Amino acid sequence: MDFLPIFFDIKEKTSLIIGGGEVAARKAALLHKAGGRIRVISPHLCATLDSMLEKGSVEHIQRSYEDGDLDDSILVIAATDDSEVNRRVSEQAKEKNIPVNVVDQPELCSFIVPSIIDRSPVVAAVSTGGASPVLARLIRSRLESLIPAGYGRLAELAQRFRDKVKARFDNPNDRRMFWEKVLRGGVAERVFSGHMEEADIAMERALAESSPSSPMGEVYLVGGGPGDPDLVSFRALRLMQQADVVVYDRLVAKPILDMTRNDAERIYVGKERDKHAMRQEEINQLLADLAKQGKRVVRLKGGDPFIFGRGGEEIDTLSSQGVPFQVVPAVTAASGCAAYAGIPLTHRDYAQSVTFVTGHLKDNTTNLNWEQLAQPNQTVVFYMGLLGLPVITRELIANGVSPDMPIALVQQGTTEKQEVFTGTLATIQEVVEREKPQPPTLIIVGEVVELQEKLSWYKAPAEPKLGATTEVVGSYE
Numbered sequence: 001m002d003f004l005p006i007f008f009d010i011k012e013k014t015s016l017i018i019g020g021g022e023v024a025a026r027k028a029a030l031l032h033k034a035g036g037r038i039r040v041i042s043p044h045l046c047a048t049l050d051s052m053l054e055k056g057s058v059e060h061i062q063r064s065y066e067d068g069d070l071d072d073s074i075l076v077i078a079a080t081d082d083s084e085v086n087r088r089v090s091e092q093a094k095e096k097n098i099p100v101n102v103v104d105q106p107e108l109c110s111f112i113v114p115s116i117i118d119r120s121p122v123v124a125a126v127s128t129g130g131a132s133p134v135l136a137r138l139i140r141s142r143l144e145s146l147i148p149a150g151y152g153r154l155a156e157l158a159q160r161f162r163d164k165v166k167a168r169f170d171n172p173n174d175r176r177m178f179w180e181k182v183l184r185g186g187v188a189e190r191v192f193s194g195h196m197e198e199a200d201i202a203m204e205r206a207l208a209e210s211s212p213s214s215p216m217g218e219v220y221l222v223g224g225g226p227g228d229p230d231l232v233s234f235r236a237l238r239l240m241q242q243a244d245v246v247v248y249d250r251l252v253a254k255p256i257l258d259m260t261r262n263d264a265e266r267i268y269v270g271k272e273r274d275k276h277a278m279r280q281e282e283i284n285q286l287l288a289d290l291a292k293q294g295k296r297v298v299r300l301k302g303g304d305p306f307i308f309g310r311g312g313e314e315i316d317t318l319s320s321q322g323v324p325f326q327v328v329p330a331v332t333a334a335s336g337c338a339a340y341a342g343i344p345l346t347h348r349d350y351a352q353s354v355t356f357v358t359g360h361l362k363d364n365t366t367n368l369n370w371e372q373l374a375q376p377n378q379t380v381v382f383y384m385g386l387l388g389l390p391v392i393t394r395e396l397i398a399n400g401v402s403p404d405m406p407i408a409l410v411q412q413g414t415t416e417k418q419e420v421f422t423g424t425l426a427t428i429q430e431v432v433e434r435e436k437p438q439p440p441t442l443i444i445v446g447e448v449v450e451l452q453e454k455l456s457w458y459k460a461p462a463e464p465k466l467g468a469t470t471e472v473v474g475s476y477e
Contacts, residue, residue, distance in 0.1 A: 001129075002129040002130075003111065003112055003127065003129055005114075005125060005127065007123065007125075008075070008099075010031065010034050010035065010036035010074060010075065011034070011035035011036065012035065012036075012037060013036060013037060013074045014036070014037045014038075014039055014072055014073050014074065015031045015036045015037065015038055015039070015073060015074060015075050015076070015077070016039050016040075016041065016069065016070065016073040016075070016076040016077070017031075017038060017039070017040045017041070017076075017077045017079060018041050018042070018065045018069075018076065018077070018078045018079065018080055018085065018086075018089050019040075019041075019042055019077075019078065019079035019080040019081075019103075020040060020042030020043070020044050020045040020046060020049055021042075021046050021079065021080075021081070022046050022048060023079045023103050024040065024042070024046075024049065024077070024079040025046055025048035025049045025052070027077045027079060027101075027103070027113065028040065028049060028052060028057070028058055029048075029052070030113065030116075031077075032052070032057050032058070033118075037059070038052075038057065038058040038059065039058070039059045039060075039061065039073070040053075040058050040059065040060050040061070041061045041063065041064070041065055041069055042060075042061075042062070042064075042080075043062060043063060043064055044062075045060060064085070065080075065085055065088070065089060067092065070089075070092055070093055070096055070098055073098060074098070074099075075098060075099040075100070075101075075111070076089060076093050076098055076099070076100050076101070077100075077101045077102075077103065077113075078090060078100065078101070078102045078103065078108075079103045083105075086102045086103075086105060086108065087102075087108060089102070090102050090105075090108040090109070093110070094110060099111045101113055104133075106129065106130025106131075109130065112127060112129065112130050114126055114127035114136060115127070115133070115136040115137050115139070115140035116140070117140055117143050117144055117147055119147060119148075119149060119151040119152040119155075120152050121152060121155045121156065121159070122147075122151045122152050122154075122155045124143060124147065126139045126140045126143065148192055150191050150192035150193075150194075153191050153196065154183065154188055154191045154192070157187070157191055157196070157199060157200070157203065158179070158183070160200075161203055161207070164207060165178060165179065165207065168207055168210070169210075169212060170212070171212060171294075173244055173294060173295065174212050176244075177296075178206075178210055180242060181206075182203065182206050185206075186202055187199050187202045187203050187206060190202055216291060216292060216294065216322075216323070216324065217244070217290070217291040217292070217293065217294045217295040217296050217297065217324075218291060218296050218297070218323075218324040218325065218326070219287050219288075219290075219291050219297045219298075219299060219314075219315075219318055219323060219324070219325040219326075220239040220240075220242075220243065220296070220297065220298045220299065220325070220326050220328065221299045221301070221305045221311050221314060221315060221325060221326065221327045221328065222236045222239055222240060222298050222299065222300050222301070222305070222328045222330070223236065223301055223302075223303060223304040223305045223309070223328055223329055223330025223331075223332075224236070224252045224253065224256040224257075224300050224301060224302055224303070224330060225256070225302075225303065225304075225330045225331045225336060225414070226302065226303055226331060226332070226333045226336035226337055226340075226413050226414045227253040227256075227302075227336070227412060227413060227414040227415040228253075228336070228340070228414040228415060229253065229255040229256050229259065231330070231331045231336060231414065232256060232259065232330070233328060233329075233330065235328050236328045236330065237259060239298060239326070239328060240259050240260045240261070240298050240300070241259075241260070241261055242261070242296055243260060243261060243264055243296050243297060243298035244261075244264055244265065244295040244296050244297070245264060245265045245266075245267065245290050245295050245296070245297045245298070246260045246261075246264050246265070246266045246267070246297075246298045246300055247267045247269055247283070247286065247287060247290075247297060247298070247299050247300065248266065248267070248268060248269070248270075248300040248301075249269065249270050249271070249300070249301050249302055250268075250270025250271060250302075251270070251301075251302030251303070251440055252300050252301065252302050253302070253415060256300070257300065260298065260300070264298075267286070269283050269286070280310055280313060283314065284313060284314050284316075284317035284318075285317065287299055287314060287317070287318060287323070288317055288318055288321045288323050291318070291323045291324070291325075292321075292323065299311075299314060302333070302440070303330060303331075303332045303333040303336075304329050304330045304331070304332035305327060305328075305329070305330070306327070306329065307332045307333075307334075307356060307383075308356070308358045308383045308384070311327065315327065332356075333383060333413060333440075333442050334354075334356050334381040334383070334442065334444075336413060336414045337410040337413025337414060337418075337442045338381070338410070338413075338442075338444060340410075340413055340414045340418060340458045341408065341410045341413065341418070341420045341444075341452060341456065341458070342420075342451065342452050342453075342454070342455035342456035342457055342458070343408060343410075343444055343448055343449055343451065343452050343455070344448055344451060344455070345379050345381070345444075345448065346379065346448070347448050347451070350377070350379075350446065350447040350448045350450070350451075351377055351378050351379040351446050351447065351448050352377050352378070353377070353378045353379075354378065354379045354380075354381065355372075355373065355378060355379070355380045355381070356381050356383065357373065357380060357381065357382050357383070357385075358382075358383050358384060358385075359382045359383055359384040359385020359386070359387070359388045359392070359443070368395075370395045370396065370398070370399045371399055373396065373399070374396055374399035374400050374401045378446060379444065379445070379446035379448050380444075380445045380446060381442065381443065381444050381445075382442070382443035382444075382445070383442065384439070384440070385443045386409070386432075386437065386438075386439055386441045386443070389409075389428065389429065389432060389443065390429060392443065392445075393407070393425045393426075393428060393429065396425055396445065397425055397426075401425060401445075402425070403424060403425050403426035404424050404425070404426065405424060405425045405445060405446070405447070406422065406423075406424060406445075406446065406447060406448075406449035406450050407422070407423055407424060407425055407428045407443065407444065407445045407449060408420055408421065408422045408443070408444045408449045408452055409421040409422075409428070409431070409432070409437050409441050409442070409443055409444075410441065410442040410443075410444065411437045411438065411440070411441045412440065412441075413440075413442055414458075418458065419435075419437065420452065420456075421435050421437060422449060422452055422453075425445070
């Protein structure tokens with residue numbers, strides 16, 4: 001982040017605005033709405049500021065800015081059309097450690113004014129760090145349509161009942177779960193429809209009928225997809241936001257991990273070849289133990305949890321120990337990475353079936369049914385097979401696949417770091433030695449790879465490489 005998002009209490013405190021035009025007036029109106037005392041320094045005032053002066057909303061000093069004017073101000077906004085004055089205000093404010101905003105000059109700002117969605121006491125702010133105020137306003141407009149005006153009334157109700165709920169539930173997790181239930185249920189609907197008395201009665205009833213939760217929590221086995229956060233499902237996002245603990249893998253993309261609750265405990269259990277943060281059996285038991293402590297646990301995996309994600313092993317342990325669980329499927333790496341690379345896994349002219357294969361087995365071997373994988377008119381996708389690529393190409397050729405069969409390596413598929421390297425079974429090892437792709441890399445073998453250059457859509461290569469094409473990729477398991 002370029003700026004730390006905070007909410008600043010300016011009530012009954014002096015805020016200084018340098019400038020008297022319409023831009024300054026907009027800033028003054030915002031500060032006034034937040035309860036601040038506003039002092040404007042400018043030789044002249046626009047009609048809007050003049051009207052605010054008549055109403056007593058601002059104080060006006062009718063002259064140009066002078067050294068010493070910043071004294072007694074808790075923040076300052078420079079909104080003149082004189083760049084030298086704006087720069088001087090910025091420099092002097094920073095010397096005095098006074099927050100300063102220079103309109104349309106983010107390099108001179110120590111704070112910026114975001115686009116605001118006001119549902120007081122609920123307030124949401126959107127900022128692009130000064131890069132594009134217009135984009136921030138467009139995002140704000142989108143959020144305005146998603147956040148009903150009733151959210152302000154809902155926050156007021158929550159404030160009224162806060163002490164009662166705290167007295168009812170000693171455990172913070174119990175309180176959180178109670179609030180999540182009522183703020184999503186009938187109480188909230190009554191507030192949104194304007195029936196505040198009914199909402200209060202429903203809230204009292206919910207408190208009376210609720211009791212501290214039993215010690216058993218729940219585990220959500222959530223697929224995070226191949227890397228692009230836009231591919232995460234609504235259900236996955238909802239459960240990620242509810243979880244008290246997030247147990248996550250190495251192949252979960254950081255933007256997806258950032259979607260989880262900020263205050264949730266995060267436990268890393270990632271595995272690399274011959275380097276495991278925690279053995280699978282220990283992960284299985286960890287999930288059960290956390291749930292038995294009354295916690296809601298998201299087991300966050302790259303790709304889909306049931307496709308080479310060991311999800312079956314984990315819920316087998318949960319089921320045997322009586323731990324409630326849910327499974328949220330996701331876009332698996334094969335379909336996600338292939339689609340973003342411009343490679344259709346099936347095509348009437350090239351492949352009538354597709355096979356997903358793990359590149360190494362439980363004992364780190366590559367002992368696969370090569371005769372089946374060598375059958376014509378199919379696409380074969382190898383997960384986690386980069387280190388075993390020499391064995392894969394050798395065995396496929398040995399079992400009758402043409403050395404000229406196209407093959408693609410998709411590195412970090414569906415993300416902005418995606419790269420796609422193409423070749424044939426006979427030449428791909430040369431490409432690997434030259435380009436040195438790194439895990440996570442998906443391997444796609446089949447005639448459909450011939451379509452990659454034609455159908456590539458996600459990120460056109462700047463300069464095609466010899467024996468490879470540059471694309472875009474992500475993370476998966």
